[in-house]
Amino acid sequence: MESGLGKMIPTTKINNRRYLGNKFKLLPFITDVISKECTDFETFADIFAGTGAVSSAFTDKILYTNDILYSNYLCHLTWFSDEYFDISKIESYIDFFNSDIPYEENYMTVNFADTYFSKKNCSKIGFIREKIENEFHSGRINTRERAMLITSLLYGIDKIANTCGHYDAYRKGVELPESFTMRTPEPNSNLKHNHCYNKDTNELVREISADVVYIDPPYNSRQYCDAYHLIENIARWEKPEVFGIARKMDRTTLKSKYCTRSAPSAFEDLIKNIKANFIVVSYNNMAKKGDDRSNARISDVQILDTLRAKGSVKIFSEQFKAFTTGLSEHHDNEERLFVCKCS
The missing domain is CATH 3.40.50.150 (Vaccinia Virus protein VP39)
Structure with a gap:
């Protein structure tokens, strides 16, 4: 595109x-x-x-x-909401997020460096997620555009995460990727x-x-909030305390009785x-x-x-x-x- x-x-x-x-x-x-x-x-x-x-x-x-x-809810807003969005605006943000962003210490580097992602990628994830939130609260993007950008981030980091597809644990002693690519969600039409x-x-x-x-x-x-705690953490961006080797947040309110x-x-x-x-x-x-x-x-x-x-x-x-x-x-x-x- x-x-x-x-x-x-x-x-x-x-x-x-x-x-x-x-x-x-x-x-x-x-x-x-x-x-x-x-x-x-x-x-x-x-x-x-x-x-x-x-x-x-x-x-x-x-x-x-x-x-x-909440991470899945944002994906639903991305794919199924009928709220207007500006595709050129989304592409402009993603193009910027895919550029070489200077390293910074943030919530992600402090809590997740060299676990599921490299320290460099943690810095970039934290910067992007904070930027999206600031743009939304400043009124420069609407609810669906915010959801689309977060979804793009979640899909992008899923491709390079140091996991077997879920976040119950990360693999130790492996070489971690130093970059990832965000992509524009293909919008549904005639919703x-x-x-x-x-x-x-x-x-x-x-x-x-x-x-x-x-x-x-x-x-x-097997609770989904356990398997996808980090994805949920990034989606919510409430910056909670995390604990244990797997670096999980408190998930009490997300537990399903169907498990x-x-x-x-x-x-x-x-x-x-x-x-x-x-x-x-x-x-x-x-x-x-x-x-x-x-x-x-x-x-x-x-x-x-x-x-x-x-x-x-x-x-x-x-x-x-x-x-x-x-x-x-x-x-x-x-x-x-x-x-x-x-x-």
């Missing part, structure tokens, strides 16, 4: 990010089932949206997206009046309604309060196949009993190889869609 600066500015797409449970490769399966089973719908709610991959397949509908992580939320899902469903509600909750005990033993009761409360014509639940078949942390927190029986109290249910499945933490391999991995036609 050529910017107003006369330069070719690299771009990025919604799927260009590593993320546990990302459904991008399963979109043909998911969209085929929904298009055949959920007829004549105009509104689509993706209430555990993650990166927004599934929502990206339904941009011809009015979207409701939600995620408890409808979408709604993006950053709320507890069980609270949100009491406030909204949609023709189709798609549910893709965490499957096991705990209370998941079945939380799921029952969720389904009971959903206002929709169709409910589509995506859930992995791990059951008791892995170590205890990897095992599913809600059984098939519990899913079916809960959904059948709401309406008639069909089940569809597709084999796939998931992006995982690399600790386990299961070749008979299946993603199932439970489609409930509400009574």
